[in-house]
Amino acid sequence: MLNRTLAPESKQVDEISFIEPLKQTLDNGIPVFTINAGQQELVRIEFIFENVNWDPAKPLQAVAANHLINNGTAQLTAMEIADKVDYYGAFLQTEYGADQSSVKLYTLNKHLASVLPILHAILNESIFPDQELGIFIQNQKQSLQVSLQKNDFLAKKHFANALFGETTYGSNIRPADYDELNRLDLLQYFKAAYKPGNCTIIVAGKFEDTEFHTLNQIMGRDWDNNEPSEINKFTFDPIAGSDIFIEKPDAIQSAIRMGTLAITRNHADFPGLQVLNCILGGYFGSRLMANIREDKGYTYGIGSAISSLKDAGYFFLATEVGADVCQLALTEIENEIGLLKTELVGEEELDLVRNYMLGAMLGSLENAFSHADKFKNVYFSGLDYTYYGNYIKTVKTISAEHLKELANRYLNISDFTKVVVGKK
């Protein structure tokens, strides 16, 4: 007779294999890191550029240049660019991040040689037409107006601004800021940032010598842009804890976001802090979820994370809770953080979290794209794959005492910036 009360035998994940990229260089000096893997005849090519020349008076310069880079060249209109990319079934995405801006191409290999010239045109000859900029300004302002009515968006924005001020990490964009954008500023940024000396290419998918040759032929020539640039560099002083309350009298839920400056991936404590974070709010079974969702039913979801940017790391937790239980939820959050600082995590819970994190790491290496993402995490932090070895070792061995130490070092709620949008 089958005994359904007994769990089947199981094993902790032992082997986690990372695919390290092949490094090559285009004729114009751009480094290319390739994860050549996968069964499908497709590839993702990311052109990644460091963000440069930050000017707090022009907080939208870099993001607008990134967004509008595919909206017209000397030869092609925005519509023609889009039509060519779409015709080959390819996807062209622009992405502006806190530290880097990128242009990403997803294509089937059979169309690679047809779509790369479009990319070359975009990265060399974009002209940022006034007409397109006007439409961008109008529509982005409207989109921001909608976002500003969302409590979670407001909480995120005020939290980032409190921690990071007027930098790319925290800039408090207002609709009126869009009106300051002008074509010349975009061109200037384009010429300074989108050049081979500031570019890294990350490739993932089926990518053999033939494909590399195609890439080098089209993108390895000299590019036109070559204005001077300085990579953004920020320093942040610790700030005193504060409470920010934005009242929304009609809110039926309140958005809560709180946290503090912490450490980046380069710091020796980072993997350990990730284990601590996982216990607190990093997975479905976390203490915050177990208490505030599964026991109390105050929320649909609550989570926490440590984010590592180039020049700063920070811890935060976020949720949206019923407006009538906001205070109760805040108290429970404080209690959960307090427990981590005063009591040792039990062996059973710690074992579970170790196994969960190892399984999650294994599962996050699903395909060529995810292996490339793992590479980017370490490469842009100035680290190498020993980071992951160390991470896995930490997950397997960190002690409850060490976790308590980390909680006392990094999770001091009196230092937190606490934002509530809605009703308290």
Next chain:
Amino acid sequence: MVDFHRFSLANGLRVLVHEDDTTPMAVLNILYDVGARDEEQDKTGFAHLFEHLMFGGSINIPSYDEPLQRVGGENNAFTSNDITNYYITLPAVNLETAFWLESDRMLSLAFSEKSLETQRNVVCEEFKQRYLNQPYGDVWLKLRPLAYKTHPYQWATIGQDLKQIEDAKMEDVKAFFKKHYNPQNAIMVVGGNVKTADVKALAEKWFEPIPGGEKYHRNLPKEPLQTAAQRESVHAEVPLNSIYMAFKMPARLHPEYQAYDLMADVLSQGQSSRLYNSLLKEQQLFSEIHAYITSSIDEGLFVIEGKLVQGVPVGTAEEAIWTELKRMAHQEVSDHELTKVKNKSESIMVFAEMSLLDKAMNLAYYELLGNAEDLNTEIDRYLSVTPQRILQAAKTTFVEEQCSTLYYLTAKDA
């Protein structure tokens, strides 16, 4: 190409296996053939609430999540108007844990009062977070009853209102389980670093002892042909006026389904699409404009939605949409346009094969539709669509009497 093997257990459970040894992971996906369309009018939101309760412990295992996390696994689920789908991903070496957990909750839930009480609250908070406390969040709560008068697609999966969720009783939960959650109403897909023979042995061990239960025979009221335009205007605290237009379109298995999907792509897929260029870029009437289909199993909706540029009269904007739709109904799409959207569909299908979970979910869904093999031939049905068929689809569909139009307006325009 997604290869698979298929077998059935004596109790009626259908099992598909997709072997993929490029990953160390495994997926176990179970699709239950029940969605919000199977709910009673006065107990809407129940299929979704029930999905939450499936994580509240089963007859022999008090916690569902904990033992799974302990072996390095993760899980989640979603409910739609048509189906409820549960999935687990975990290291393939620990596959049996997934069988143990999934089979026990198919056998019977614990039916704990505490779980019901908590999940009623959680789902109410989900209702608030996603539908009530967001600008435009309740659009589908208004658009569905405008477009459907008889068919249960007239309510959203979250339910018609908070009250019906708050009123859910344990006896309803038990009846729902008995009616829908049994092997005959489920399709299981196991994928990843697994072998079919092992999966078969595990399925026989854990699932075959579960009683087959009664087969649920769906008999839903049919939506009559819409013969009069439906219109509604609502005012809310939102910054921008917006328009939603919904037309009836054929069911998922209708031979013209793919023509409709490609028609939506011609109108709205990417920055080279018609609505984007005409209405957003050239005429600058909209700051966002989209066309898409709901892809539902019964007769679905072809939807156009857009947010208006401030100052544009809503009637002018609606007229401009109609001009594009009439153009679609009077003139064939060009070969260039059609090739473009077909190429895009092909790309999307190949990229979808990058994800083990997507492959498993797709196999289960196509098996529900009739035959998992159709997943691998779906692209051919897209490639065979002609300009004439899209023209015919547009002629049949874009008729004023069959349109349900919702104006969602700023309070200051009231």
